[in-house]
Amino acid sequence: MNLATVSAGGRLPAAFFLAALLTVPPAQATLQDNGDGTVTDTDTSLMWAKDANLFATLYNGLADNAAKDQFIKDMLALTPSYKDPLAGPVTLSSDEWATKGDGNGIPDHATKGLMTIYGAIAFVNWLNSTNWSGHNDWRLPEAKPIKGSSFQLGQMGDSAWDGTYDVSHNFKNTPSELTHLYYDVFGMQAQFTTTGVLRDPGTYGVSQTNPPIDLNPFTHFEQAEYFTGTFSSVNDNKQPQATVWSTNFASGIQHLSDRGVLDLSPDPWLYMPIPNGVVLVVRKATGGGSASAQLGTIAAFAEQEVGTTSAAQTVSLSNTGTAAYGIKSIAATAEFAATHDCGNSLAAGKNCSIQVSFSPSLAGSRGGTLTVTPASGSPLTLSLTGTGKGAAPNPVLGTPQNFGDQAIFAASAPQVITLSNSGSAAFAIASIATSGDFSVVSNTCGETLAANGATCSIGVVFTPSATGSRTGTLTVTQTGSGATVTASLAGNGISAGHLAAATGRLDFGAVASGKTAKSTLLLINDGTQDVQVGSISSPDAPFALAANRCTGRLLKPGKTCKVGLKFTSSGGEEPVTGTVTVSAANLADLAVTLSGRTGAPGEVADVAAVTPDIGFGGRIVLSGKEFTSRPGKVAVDGKRARILAWSDTTIVVAAPKLTEGSHTVDITRKGTPGSGQASVNMHKPELTQLDIASGTPGATMPVTGRYFGSAKSVALFQPSTGGKPLVAKPKSRIGEFELQVLVPKRLAGGEYEVAIKNPVGSSDAVTFTVN
Numbered sequence: 001m002n003l004a005t006v007s008a009g010g011r012l013p014a015a016f017f018l019a020a021l022l023t024v025p026p027a028q029a030t031l032q033d034n035g036d037g038t039v040t041d042t043d044t045s046l047m048w049a050k051d052a053n054l055f056a057t058l059y060n061g062l063a064d065n066a067a068k069d070q071f072i073k074d075m076l077a078l079t080p081s082y083k084d085p086l087a088g089p090v091t092l093s094s095d096e097w098a099t100k101g102d103g104n105g106i107p108d109h110a111t112k113g114l115m116t117i118y119g120a121i122a123f124v125n126w127l128n129s130t131n132w133s134g135h136n137d138w139r140l141p142e143a144k145p146i147k148g149s150s151f152q153l154g155q156m157g158d159s160a161w162d163g164t165y166d167v168s169h170n171f172k173n174t175p176s177e178l179t180h181l182y183y184d185v186f187g188m189q190a191q192f193t194t195t196g197v198l199r200d201p202g203t204y205g206v207s208q209t210n211p212p213i214d215l216n217p218f219t220h221f222e223q224a225e226y227f228t229g230t231f232s233s234v235n236d237n238k239q240p241q242a243t244v245w246s247t248n249f250a251s252g253i254q255h256l257s258d259r260g261v262l263d264l265s266p267d268p269w270l271y272m273p274i275p276n277g278v279v280l281v282v283r284k285a286t287g288g289g290s291a292s293a294q295l296g297t298i299a300a301f302a303e304q305e306v307g308t309t310s311a312a313q314t315v316s317l318s319n320t321g322t323a324a325y326g327i328k329s330i331a332a333t334a335e336f337a338a339t340h341d342c343g344n345s346l347a348a349g350k351n352c353s354i355q356v357s358f359s360p361s362l363a364g365s366r367g368g369t370l371t372v373t374p375a376s377g378s379p380l381t382l383s384l385t386g387t388g389k390g391a392a393p394n395p396v397l398g399t400p401q402n403f404g405d406q407a408i409f410a411a412s413a414p415q416v417i418t419l420s421n422s423g424s425a426a427f428a429i430a431s432i433a434t435s436g437d438f439s440v441v442s443n444t445c446g447e448t449l450a451a452n453g454a455t456c457s458i459g460v461v462f463t464p465s466a467t468g469s470r471t472g473t474l475t476v477t478q479t480g481s482g483a484t485v486t487a488s489l490a491g492n493g494i495s496a497g498h499l500a501a502a503t504g505r506l507d508f509g510a511v512a513s514g515k516t517a518k519s520t521l522l523l524i525n526d527g528t529q530d531v532q533v534g535s536i537s538s539p540d541a542p543f544a545l546a547a548n549r550c551t552g553r554l555l556k557p558g559k560t561c562k563v564g565l566k567f568t569s570s571g572g573e574e575p576v577t578g579t580v581t582v583s584a585a586n587l588a589d590l591a592v593t594l595s596g597r598t599g600a601p602g603e604v605a606d607v608a609a610v611t612p613d614i615g616f617g618g619r620i621v622l623s624g625k626e627f628t629s630r631p632g633k634v635a636v637d638g639k640r641a642r643i644l645a646w647s648d649t650t651i652v653v654a655a656p657k658l659t660e661g662s663h664t665v666d667i668t669r670k671g672t673p674g675s676g677q678a679s680v681n682m683h684k685p686e687l688t689q690l691d692i693a694s695g696t697p698g699a700t701m702p703v704t705g706r707y708f709g710s711a712k713s714v715a716l717f718q719p720s721t722g723g724k725p726l727v728a729k730p731k732s733r734i735g736e737f738e739l740q741v742l743v744p745k746r747l748a749g750g751e752y753e754v755a756i757k758n759p760v761g762s763s764d765a766v767t768f769t770v771n
Contacts, residue, residue, distance in 0.1 A: 031185060032326050032375035033217035035345035037133040040326070040375060041185055046177060049133070049281045053220040055123055056113030056278075068110070072099060078129055079122035085231050092118050113222065113278050117244045120227045120279045127281060138281040140229030141177035143245035143254065177282060178226055178247035179254050186215060191251030205250040223250035227277035246277055292321035293346065293380060295372065301358040301386030312339075312355040315382065317372060319346045326375025334368040335360050335483055336384045344375075360388025361481030362395065363423045393451065394423030397474065397487040403462040407496030407529075410587065414441055414459040417487055419476060421449045428479035436472025437464045438489045447479075464493025466689075466704055467738065497557065498527030499584045501592045506565060506649050507624075508596035513571035518546055520647035521563040521592060523582060525555035528738075533561065534583035542568045543578040543594045550582070560645065567596040613681045614655055616709030616758045619644065620665060620680050622651045632670035636680070637663050658682040660760050683707040684761030690754065694769035697745040700731060703756065704738050705763065713758040715741045718765065720751040743770065 032040045039048045051057050062068045072094050081091050096119030097110040109115070115123065120140060128136040182188050189204040206221050215221050225246040247254045296316035304310045317340075319325040325346040332338040335358060342352035360366050366388055372380040398418040406412045421427045427449040434440055442459035449456055464470050472489040501523060511517045525531040533550045547564030555561060565580065575597040582590040614620060620641070622634075631646040634653045641653040651667065660682055667676045688705040695701055703715065718725040726747060730739040739756070753765035 031217055032328060033344050034324065034326055034375070035343065036324065038135075039217050041181065042376065044177075044180065045376075047135075047283050048181070048218070049138070050218060051220050052218050052226075052280050053113040053222055053278055054127075054281065055115065056111060057220060059110050059113070068099065072097060072110075075119075075122040075126045079125045082118050082121055084118075090118055092122055096122065114224070115277060115279065117227055117277065120277060121229075123279055124281055135283055137283050139283060140227055141280065141282045143176045143178070143228040143230035143247075176228070176230075176245075176247070176254060178228060178280070179252070182247060182249060182252050188252055191253060204252055221249060222278050224248070224278045226280050244277075293317060293319050293325045293372070293374070295354075295370070295380050295382045298356060298370075298382060298384065301384075303387045303389045304358055304360050306360050306363055306388045306390045306392035308359065309337075310358040310386070312357045315354040315356055315370065316351050317342055317346065317354055317380075318351045319348055321348055324348060328373040328375050330354060330370075330372050332356060332368055332370045332384065335362075335366055335386070335388075335481070336368040336370070338370055356384065358384075358386040360386060361392070361478060361483040362427075363388045363390060363392035363425075364394040366483075391424045393421050393425050393427035393449070393478075395419060395421050395427045395449065395476065395478075395485045397476065397485050399487060400460065400474075400489065403489070403491030405492050405494045406462050406464050407586070408464045408467060408493045409498060410463065410496060412462040412491070414461050417458045417460060417474060418455050419445055419449060419458060419485075420453065420455045421451055422453055424451055426451050430477045430479040430482075432458060432474075432476050434460060434472055434474050434489065436489065437470045437491070437493070438462055438472040438474070440474075445476075460489065462489070462491040464491060467493045468702060496527055497525050497529040497531035497555070497584075497587070499531050499533070499555070499582065499587055499590050500524055500526050501582075501590060506592060506594045508567040508594070508649070510597055511567060511569040513569050513598050516566050516568045517596070517648070518564060518566045519649045521565055521580065522560055522645055522647065522650050522652065523550055523555070523563065523590075524560045525557055528557055530557070531555045531587065532585040534585060536563055536583075537579075537581040539565075539578040539580045539594055542570050542576060542596070543580070544568075545580075562645075562647075565594065567594070569596065569598045571598050613683055613707075615683055615685065615707030616658075616712065616760045618655050618707075618709060620653050620655050622653075622665065622667065622676075622678055623649055624651075624667075624676055627651060627667070627676075628669050630670045633668040635666045635668075638666075641665075655680070655682070657759065660684050682760055685709070685713060685756040685758055685763040687754070687756050687763040687766055690766050690768055693767070694771055695743050696771050697743050697747050699743045701741045701743050701754075701768070702738060703730075703741055703754070705756065707760075708739055708756060709758045709760070713739065713756055715739070716755045716757055716762065716765075717744060717747060717768070718753040718755070720753065720767075743768075 032042060033050065034040055034047070037050050039050045040046070041048065059068060059071060062071060076092055076094070079092060081089055084090050096116045098114070099110045124138050124140060127138045132138065183190075188206075189199060191204050192198055206215065206223050225248050228245045228247070230245045245254065294317075296318070298313050298315050301310055301313070317330075325348075327342055327344050327346060330338055330340050330342060337357050337359065338354055340352060340354040342354070346352055354370070354372075356370060358366075364387065366386050368384040370382040370384055374380075396419070398420070400415045400417045403412050403415065429445055429447055429449060432440055432443055432445065438460055440458060441461050443456065445456035445458065458474065458476075460474060462470070470491050470493050474487045474489055475484050476486075477484050501521060506519055506521060508517045508519055523533070531554070533553045533555060536545065536548055536551055538545045544566050545564065546566040547562070550561040550563050553561050563580070563582075570576075575595055578594040580592050580594060582592070584590070620634075620636070627646065627648050627650075631643055634641045634643060634651060636653075636656055636658065639656045641656055643651070643653050645652040662679050662681050665678045665680055667678075683706075685707050686705045687703060690701060690703055692701060713730065715728045715730065716725040717728060726744050728741055728744045731742050732740045741754075747770045749770050752768050752770060754768045755765040756763045
């Protein structure tokens with residue numbers, strides 16, 4: 001079971017009945033040069049050799065042929081034979097590197113770093129025997145999927161191994177270790193599109209120049225096959241000896257390579273004993289000490305004339321741990337600046353110096369922060385203070401009241417925050433902005449705020465995107481200097497009702513001239529609290545209300561009510577549209593578009609799945625036209641589905657038990673010729689975030705995401721140290737998007753990977769710490 005950390009997403013969709021569902025883009029991986037010949041991918045914690053063709057570098061760096069021959073002999077002495085998982089015992093020789101060529105015009109391949117898979121295994125063993133770069137756990141990369149993903153193993157242009165055409169190995173959904181490096185870290189493109197179309201050669205591979213690719217901090221990358229350590233028992237009829245997975249860094253294709261030969265001829269049956277792969281070794285950071293660091297102190301800066309820069313003060317950064325402390329960045333905020341001699345890694349027990357200077361752009365007390373961001377772990381921060389003097393503005397933001405409880409997805413009443421300027425010069429305003437679930441709706445400040453006590457007002461509203469405590473910042477930025485003044489914002493999101501239409505549009509289709517057609521608007525409370533339905537407007541002719549069973553209704557979560565509508569064809573040739581508006585207490589009005597046209601009735605319906613993406617136990621909502629008012633039949637993959645609601649334009653059914661992936665929905669109308677078809681996608685759970693990052697056994701842990709489905713969803717707590725995960729049933733659920741999970745009382749303190757699982761599958765995981 002592969003559990004990967006998922007970064008927190010943005011606002012969740014209000015309802016699983018709506019067509020447009022938001023997705024959370026994956027975080028871009030970053031590379032940390034560890035300063036010891038290794039590079040760490042922060043997305044997976046994989047530690048790679050910085051030299052992507054290390055063998056060639058070592059081999060070509062030897063003094064003469066005698067030294068090179070001895071290098072090969074040393075590896076053969078260490079690994080004289082290897083038990084191939086498919087071919088059995090294999091005796092190794094210098095042919096694994098073809099150091100002298102093969103006598104048939106094939107040149108020396110050791111100088112290029114090429115070798116057979118057996119030579120690659122021997123090389124890795126040699127690296128570990130020499131404790132290269134201080135580590136003895138080097139290995140070849142794995143071709144198995146990482147980060148909880150999966151993929152079809154196939155070859156471009158050939159049949160896939162299950163007999164179906166497939167190109168899924170040739171684009172980003174192939175996150176093995178090497179392809180993760182190719183696609184997610186370097187952001188390269190595959191040779192072919194997902195439909196098998198060849199890309200422009202300038203847009204893929206390590207030779208890509210449009211746009212340029214920065215491979216730093218790696219060195220010596222090759223447009224070649226990189227070996228993995230994963231063997232395959234697949235029998236490829238065209239290459240019967242092909243048994244090792246590899247990745248091509250010229251094209252991005254992951255495929256099978258022969259263990260010991262490279263086919264250079266047009267005849268796929270002619271094999272010659274020459275090397276065919278380059279080695280890039282990898283390891284997991286497994287310890288060997290721990291890194292920790294601390295920042296020294298710094299005095300407050302004395303008064304400094306506005307617009308000038310002070311002398312620098314020195315702050316010491318000390319590595320108090322027993323391993324190297326990787327440094328990603330060192331920076332100061334606002335009117336402070338930092339330079340340093342720390343590099344990107346600080347050895348255990350060592351110190352380095354950070355120089356901090358102060359350049360006030362405003363008069364009065366000024367503050368900032370010095371932040372050291374490590375390659376992994378929490379940042380170190382140090383508060384900075386100073387005083388600006390001279391003729392300058394002195395803007396101050398008043399502190400707003402806490403917005404308090406507010407229903408999620410609904411905007412609060414505005415709060416007014418005052419910006420004042422007690423300085424002796426005007427304050428030029430470049431921007432006024434907010435972060436988090438807060439937004440500016442009004443301001444009276446203009447581009448400049450006068451000196452000597454002038455004030456202006458800023459209106460801010462709070463629209464929580466999730467339940468629980470929500471925080472943000474109001475920031476006013478000065479023109480030119482970029483100096484800022486800020487005010488903290490806070491509020492609490494609470495569950496709420498949400499009124500939605502099961503379809504965003506009601507199309508009456510073709511209606512004979514002078515005739516009237518009826519349809520039903522299905523309203524649903526897809527929120528988590530009761531909704532009090534208010535008035536429902538009567539649309540303009542040729543549309544009208546036929547029945548209203550919703551006004552005044554109190555809809556519990558998940559409950560529906562119906563509004564009857566009718567359309568009278570006037571004989572015009574062009575389609576006509578109208579709008580019906582539904583109000584509800586404490587909610588924004590819901591507007592639904594109506595349409596119809598004059599034409600011959602009885603046309604076959606055009607069917608579209610309004611909810612093409614669902615979770616386990618979800619509902620499938622379909623819209624179209626001419627369904628007829630009498631319920632017919634709906635089947636999903638040939639299995640009859642239970643009908644929950646049926647109208648001339650809308651059908652709601654309960655999804656039967658489905659596997660992950662795409663499924664076909666067939667609609668058969670009753671008493672009228674014609675039918676329709678659509679498709680729906682069943683998803684495994686997607687865990688977006690934990691509202692708390694740590695807790696104690698027995699505490700409640702809110703989990704947000706989507707596709708959580710019915711009550712069969714459970715939470716899995718996987719210890720970071722390995723072992724069997726502990727299963728926890730949710731205490732309660734709030735629709736498809738939130739679960740309340742009790743932290744199991746049997747959990748020991750430490751770090752766990754939490755995932756949500758139901759009969760469709762398991763989500764990726766997020767990290768949770770048990771205190």
